[in-house]
Amino acid sequence: MNDFFAQFPAGAKCTRCKQPPDIRLRSHHVIYCSSCFLHYFHTAVKRAMRKFGITPEQPVLVAVSGGKDSLALWAALHELGYHTRGLHISLGIDGFSDASIGSIRRFAEPRQLPWANYSLKEVLGCTLPEIRRRTRRKMCSVCGTLKRQLINRLTIQEGFSAIAMGHNLDDEAGRLLGNMVRHRSEYFERQYPYLPSTHPRLPSKFKPLYRLEALEILTYCKLNRIEPVAARCEFARGATSHSFKQALDLLEEAMPGTKRDFLYTYLENRQPPQPESPYGTCRFCGEPCYADVCSVCNLLDRQAGPPNL
Amino acid sequence: MNDFFAQFPAGAKCTRCKQPPDIRLRSHHVIYCSSCFLHYFHTAVKRAMRKFGITPEQPVLVAVSGGKDSLALWAALHELGYHTRGLHISLGIDGFSDASIGSIRRFAEPRQLPWANYSLKEVLGCTLPEIRRRTRRKMCSVCGTLKRQLINRLTIQEGFSAIAMGHNLDDEAGRLLGNMVRHRSEYFERQYPYLPSTHPRLPSKFKPLYRLEALEILTYCKLNRIEPVAARCEFARGATSHSFKQALDLLEEAMPGTKRDFLYTYLENRQPPQPESPYGTCRFCGEPCYADVCSVCNLLDRQAGPPNL
Numbered sequence: 380m381n382d383f384f385a386q387f388p389a390g391a392k393c394t395r396c397k398q399p400p401d402i403r404l405r406s407h408h409v410i411y412c413s414s415c416f417l418h419y420f421h422t423a424v425k426r427a428m429r430k431f432g433i434t435p436e437q438p439v440l441v442a443v444s445g446g447k448d449s450l451a452l453w454a455a456l457h458e459l460g461y462h463t464r465g466l467h468i469s470l471g472i473d474g475f476s477d478a479s480i481g482s483i484r485r486f487a488e489p490r491q492l493p494w495a496n497y498s499l500k501e502v503l504g505c506t507l508p509e510i511r512r513r514t515r516r517k518m519c520s521v522c523g524t525l526k527r528q529l530i531n532r533l534t535i536q537e538g539f540s541a542i543a544m545g546h547n548l549d550d551e552a553g554r555l556l557g558n559m560v561r562h563r564s565e566y567f568e569r570q571y572p573y574l575p576s577t578h579p580r581l582p583s584k585f586k587p588l589y590r591l592e593a594l595e596i597l598t599y600c601k602l603n604r605i606e607p608v609a610a611r612c613e614f615a616r617g618a619t620s621h622s623f624k625q626a627l628d629l630l631e632e633a634m635p636g637t638k639r640d641f642l643y644t645y646l647e648n649r650q651p652p653q654p655e656s657p658y659g660t661c662r663f664c665g666e667p668c669y670a671d672v673c674s675v676c677n678l679l680d681r682q683a684g685p686p687n688l
Numbered sequence: 689m690n691d692f693f694a695q696f697p698a699g700a701k702c703t704r705c706k707q708p709p710d711i712r713l714r715s716h717h718v719i720y721c722s723s724c725f726l727h728y729f730h731t732a733v734k735r736a737m738r739k740f741g742i743t744p745e746q747p748v749l750v751a752v753s754g755g756k757d758s759l760a761l762w763a764a765l766h767e768l769g770y771h772t773r774g775l776h777i778s779l780g781i782d783g784f785s786d787a788s789i790g791s792i793r794r795f796a797e798p799r800q801l802p803w804a805n806y807s808l809k810e811v812l813g814c815t816l817p818e819i820r821r822r823t824r825r826k827m828c829s830v831c832g833t834l835k836r837q838l839i840n841r842l843t844i845q846e847g848f849s850a851i852a853m854g855h856n857l858d859d860e861a862g863r864l865l866g867n868m869v870r871h872r873s874e875y876f877e878r879q880y881p882y883l884p885s886t887h888p889r890l891p892s893k894f895k896p897l898y899r900l901e902a903l904e905i906l907t908y909c910k911l912n913r914i915e916p917v918a919a920r921c922e923f924a925r926g927a928t929s930h931s932f933k934q935a936l937d938l939l940e941e942a943m944p945g946t947k948r949d950f951l952y953t954y955l956e957n958r959q960p961p962q963p964e965s966p967y968g969t970c971r972f973c974g975e976p977c978y979a980d981v982c983s984v985c986n987l988l989d990r991q992a993g994p995p996n997l
Contacts, residue, residue, distance in 0.1 A: 556869070562957065617942075619943060621942075623939070626938050629931065629935050630869065630932070630935050633931040634931065641871075648871065
């Protein structure tokens with residue numbers, strides 16, 4: 380199963396408008412026609428944006444990988460009247476990176492949406508596969524560390540103070556489950572769909588798709604003829620985050636709505652994170668960080684500073 | 689996969705005694721010969737019993753369903769020198785109940801272990817299938833409510849102040865996961881491998897197998913030629929507890945040791961539950977309970993009291 384399109388008996392009616400339905404959302408106990416599904420999807424994004432306090436008057440920078448989540452996010456924000464600009468960081472992974480850029484181009488061009496493309500090679504001096512040869516750390520964690528810092532820097536460089544990220548309900552619920560199963564309570568504090576800025580050089584981050592499941596997003600892409608990158612990152616195989624999402628899928632299958640209740644109840648019972656200033660800057664690259672040396676300089680084993688960042 | 693027996697290349701050695709191995713325990717990163725596996729299993733039970741403060745001088749009543757867990761528990765306690773007595777409650781389920789009694793008899797007779805058999809029909813006046821016809825509640829919950837009270841009453845009646853239960857690591861970790869995913873923090877307090885008595889008519893309960901996985905217990909049964917009841921309770925199909933255990937199995941498969949770490953870290957970071965007296969007795973049956981009417985009388989819709997309990 381990779382979307383929510385379903386067959387219905389003659390006479391079945393869309394829960395909202397009573398027209399013939401196309402889509403079944405088990406976790407909501409509803410069936411929708413395509414048009415009501417789009418309404419549902421846009422309402423979820425609108426509701427999230429209202430929670431974050433971001434109105435259509437404010438231009439929005441969208442982090443775009445070329446996958447289903449970021450393209451659906453970009454499409455929905457555009458549809459809702461936001462002025463958007465895409466930000467892509469190309470990792471230099473054979474096949475995957477070119478395919479990602481192709482998907483973004485095919486999405487953005489007909490819609491006349493502007494986007495900026497930066498490559499890891501240009502900005503850091505090396506590609507992800509080159510970094511892989513130097514470190515024994517798991518690549519999803521390495522890639523996350525690099526992208527986190529670069530997204531911060533490039534957002535500010537692009538003239539924005541906030542950036543929209545494509546994390547969906549499955550991502551957020553899976554991460555929460557992983558932190559719970561490993562009793563990593565120190566990470567709970569930092570998990571929230573809206574993370575305010577903690578430093579003039581650190582943008583706020585918000586996740587307008589946190590109310591939408593991965594399969595709802597795929598359904599939205601199909602309805603809008605969005606073609607996300609089909610190739611999968613070769614480095615992501617065996618990522619533990621997949622296992623936590625699979626475990627939640629298993630629970631969702633047996634008890635529809637579990638995933639959603641799990642995340643929402645957690646979010647409703649906690650306070651949004653309080654801004655907390657990082658206490659310094661990296662002595663090599665000058666980026667804001669909590670320690671003496673930032674995680675990227677640590678990763679790249681920078682000895683002398685500042686490098687060509 | 690339903691046990692931990694494995695094939696090994698020539699020259700492989702038991703992690704503990706260096707003899708040829710039979711069994712692989714992935715979550716412990718060890719391979720064992722049968723004899724060292726038994727040593728490992730008995731040590732886990734011994735360690736639990738030490739934690740509960742129960743020495744081999746104290747006779748132990750064991751709740752016995754006829755399944756793998758309760759028979760393995762009984763066998764291990766007997767092996768460790770405890771004087772044991774079995775307590776079985778027959779539910780009156782066609783096929784399943786007779787098969788359970790057969791399994792217990794085949795286990796207990798050759799070992800000359802005493803046991804008491806009570807039937808729901810004798811004690812409550814009706815069988816589980818008869819109760820099923822009267823209620824729309826889920827049967828696993830109904831059965832749990834009934835057995836909980838009957839085990840309390842019968843343990844005291846048999847002259848014991850504590851009873852050993854067969855819950856294993858999978859049961860405990862699955863229950864913890866279920867409570868976490870549903871954010872039922874009020875249930876966390878009551879989940880612990882040793883629950884002290886809170887009333888002279890409520891026995892303490894302890895779970896000596898809480899350090900052992902379901903598949904380790906099956907492996908132990910096979911090594912000891914224990915034949916647990918093969919039939920499954922027809923009412924247990926679709927029980928949500930299964931889904932939480934399956935979700936943990938999926939995580940365990942991807943990250944061996946996850947299940948164990950999840951439960952142990954939780955137990956290490958909390959205090960054992962404090963005895964808390966129930967504030968009264970049921971006005972129909974006189975059993976200790978928190979409310980005016982106990983859950984069994986509620987379930988059986990008792991109007992006049994006290995009945996023939």
